[in-house]
Amino acid sequence: MSDFSKYFLMIREDDPEGTARDVIEYTLYKTKGTGENQIDWDEATMQAVIPGQHGNLNHVCRVFDAKGHSLYIKQAGDSLRIDEDMTATLDRNRQESEILQIEEKLAPGMVPHIYFYDTVMSASGMEDCTSYSVMRDAMIRHEMFPQFAEDISEFMVNTLLLTSDVVMDHREKKELVRRFITPDLDDITEKLVLMEPYLGAERNNVFPPNAAFVEQELYGDPELHLAVSKLKFKFMNDAQALLHGDLHTGSIFIKQGGTKVFDCEFGTYAPMGYDIGNIIANMIFAYDNGLSTDDTEFCEWCLSTISQIVDLFTEKFLKKYDEVVTEPMAKVKGFKEYYFNGIMDDTAGFCGTELHRRTVGMANNIDVTTIQDEKKRLLAERLNIYAGKEFIKNQASFRTGAQYVDAVRRATRKAEETL
Numbered sequence: 001m002s003d004f005s006k007y008f009l010m011i012r013e014d015d016p017e018g019t020a021r022d023v024i025e026y027t028l029y030k031t032k033g034t035g036e037n038q039i040d041w042d043e044a045t046m047q048a049v050i051p052g053q054h055g056n057l058n059h060v061c062r063v064f065d066a067k068g069h070s071l072y073i074k075q076a077g078d079s080l081r082i083d084e085d086m087t088a089t090l091d092r093n094r095q096e097s098e099i100l101q102i103e104e105k106l107a108p109g110m111v112p113h114i115y116f117y118d119t120v121m122s123a124s125g126m127e128d129c130t131s132y133s134v135m136r137d138a139m140i141r142h143e144m145f146p147q148f149a150e151d152i153s154e155f156m157v158n159t160l161l162l163t164s165d166v167v168m169d170h171r172e173k174k175e176l177v178r179r180f181i182t183p184d185l186d187d188i189t190e191k192l193v194l195m196e197p198y199l200g201a202e203r204n205n206v207f208p209p210n211a212a213f214v215e216q217e218l219y220g221d222p223e224l225h226l227a228v229s230k231l232k233f234k235f236m237n238d239a240q241a242l243l244h245g246d247l248h249t250g251s252i253f254i255k256q257g258g259t260k261v262f263d264c265e266f267g268t269y270a271p272m273g274y275d276i277g278n279i280i281a282n283m284i285f286a287y288d289n290g291l292s293t294d295d296t297e298f299c300e301w302c303l304s305t306i307s308q309i310v311d312l313f314t315e316k317f318l319k320k321y322d323e324v325v326t327e328p329m330a331k332v333k334g335f336k337e338y339y340f341n342g343i344m345d346d347t348a349g350f351c352g353t354e355l356h357r358r359t360v361g362m363a364n365n366i367d368v369t370t371i372q373d374e375k376k377r378l379l380a381e382r383l384n385i386y387a388g389k390e391f392i393k394n395q396a397s398f399r400t401g402a403q404y405v406d407a408v409r410r411a412t413r414k415a416e417e418t419l
């Protein structure tokens, strides 16, 4: 019997048999039983399998039995999967679990249920979502999900607005700010997203045929650098709402008619526009991949989804604001419009930084890196760079879904002209 009273890395991709043994023992230790959040496992048929891994940071293993019970065990390792030399606090598993529990209350059914989390092993037991696909994989297959804009806009309005000062008691909100301060994880975002794509870094992953373009358009544009520096300080200092913090298509499970958001270990108090901008940017990456195979139907679905996300978020946010606002000063005439315009500015700005960092930074995304044809990959990268610059430099021009779609089409044409 392994000793789970001291931390050790239980999920080891280079040792599937040892992992299975440890994970089954651990799962029984944490969940065996018939009460709430316990599982009546059929021990004789239990198996534990490490699935294809997606995340850059943690380790996961799926446990199941022949009677239909199943669970995902997720564990934080000392070093990060993306780079063994990088570390981040083991406490990230607690943060993620607690945020998912909060989000489950605010947006019921839209996150995987957390059965338990364990601050000794830095591990949690999460609802098995294998009937869903990771959305990034589905995007690469060019699958379309008509419910997505409705679902994700609902998720964002509920999790963001309801954790902000316009709704929450300010003392309780500050307690959450304290609980979810994540210096290590924030440091990754502050460097990987909000600095290195502009000032350059050894660990940037620039596609060599695009190096001169990146040099000129990103590293060599002082006006852009100033706009991003303002966004960076906003991210660091504006504790507006409890964010997911890494809301890309690799952090979403999806199937026809269903959406669940997971992987919120970057969750922290920061500007709402960071989450909203991230999701829009990641739909642009899906569009990039569609363009590479001339899949017009998929590209148009991506663009109309972007448009709907922006417009539905706006409609639902403004309606809900009137229903739930508690702060008297937030009811003063004109404040709602001021507050919402700020969110929309941030959305455009952080959409731009996500477009840039995934194109040239350390953590690229497979929607673009799997494009084999060099010219088509250059088209994708350059349109991301052009669109991102427009979003960052002209934040106040992006208030409607149609304005985002027009900018993506403009950036596509402009990128085509360079090839």
Ligand code: SR1
Residues within 6 Å of the ligand: 056, 057, 080, 082, 086, 188, 189, 192, 246, 363
């Ligand atoms: C070092 S971690 C790189 C990236 O992976 C995560 O998903 C976050 O997006 C982070 O920036």
Ligand code: MG
Residues within 6 Å of the ligand: 055, 056, 057, 246, 251, 263
């Ligand atoms: Mg992640």
